[in-house]
Amino acid sequence: MKDGASFESYVHFVYQSILNLRGERIQVSKNTKFRISERESYEIDIYYEFLHAGVRHRVAIECKDWNKPVDQGQVLLFHQKIKNIGDELVGVFISRKGYQSGAIEVGDRHGILMLKEQDLPTLGQLLGQRILAAFIPEENCMGEPFWYIAVLDKREQAPDGDFYAFPESFPVKLPLFISKKHAEDYLEFLPNKNELKVYGMPQYKLRGFLASALLRNMPIGLVIDPPEADGKLLLHATDAESINRDFLMEPIIRPAASKGLHRWLAMLRRNRR
Incomplete structure (x- = not known):
């Protein structure tokens, strides 16, 4: 994967495939924008939502295709972003190069699922x-x-x-x-x-x-x-x-x-x- 866009596309493909194994028709979108006010808006790399037992579940995914591990600051920025969009939004962070010391603990503390590229299934799988x-x-x-x-x-x-x-x-x-x-x-x-x-x-x-x-x-x-x-x-x-x-x-x-x-x-x- 050569750039962030291709990594996002692969993550999008993975989630689109997993969530629709049984024909559920869950729509997974890329680069979804949320407008909070006239001057405030946020973009989510990968976003999907679905209804289960009458409850709406909303998931935001942040993808980092950096050549170095992600630091705590990026995790905190993502946490603040999804908090501003809505308290019910579940966060998932995926980094190709892993995380610096303390970043995973920060994500865990704020209820963010912290994943690495190797946690994603392969195309064959x-x-x-x-x-x-x-x-x-x-x-x-x-x-x-x-x-x-x-x-x-x-x-x-x-x-x-x-x-x-x-x-x-x-x-x-x-x-x-x-x-x-x-x-x-x-x-x-x-x-x-x-x-x-x-x-x-x-x-x-x-x-x-x-x-x-x-x-x-x-x-x-x-x-x-x-x-x-x-x-x-x-x-x-x-x-x-x-x-x-x-x-x-x-x-x-x-x-x-x-x-x-x-x-x-x-x-x-x-x-x-």
Whole structure:
């Protein structure tokens, strides 16, 4: 990074990526100006805000791309700046070259999160986090609107990103359930049920699933009814393109190539074992 502007741009990219891993749509802005009065205004390097449980959270980030450690005076100036803007503003200070003696203590005393460049995730880590968020099942996710059966790693008993799929002879590749209970009822009929688990597919995971399914023109079976007494499913045959159009709130454009995505997924699955 050659100058302060490029460092700010990287920090902006990092926070924009982390805060929106699950499609939260939190807007992270650069060089945001706050006008306090006719003669008083302040500029914040990186700024974002979001609502959680009805409470607005506001965060200001100061970036220093200096060739020397930051001193206490700069930390105090930043503290005064955010105090003048508003008491509820949370401060984060990021320095490429670290801090002089006492600077971190000053920041801690005023509730400022003091970070160094090495505290930020790398581009590879960010991409890995995005892929994991999109493809790896997570507990407590609600189906929006689908539920699915995931394969568990035999040693870790944790999902590895693979879906339960029908045999190759089936006209559809895998089932997507409208009801969690129907999925759990069907799971009880499977001989390897201890190696499987039902998970919800929120919109951001549906988007990740479709990014791969569209590449393969994957045939999918929608399950609307409970399994029959013998465990058979009444499948409504459809495809990834139809689900993309009819169920994804913001349909995605069909990707052009799949090699890079599949390589990343394979690598992440190996690393989790």
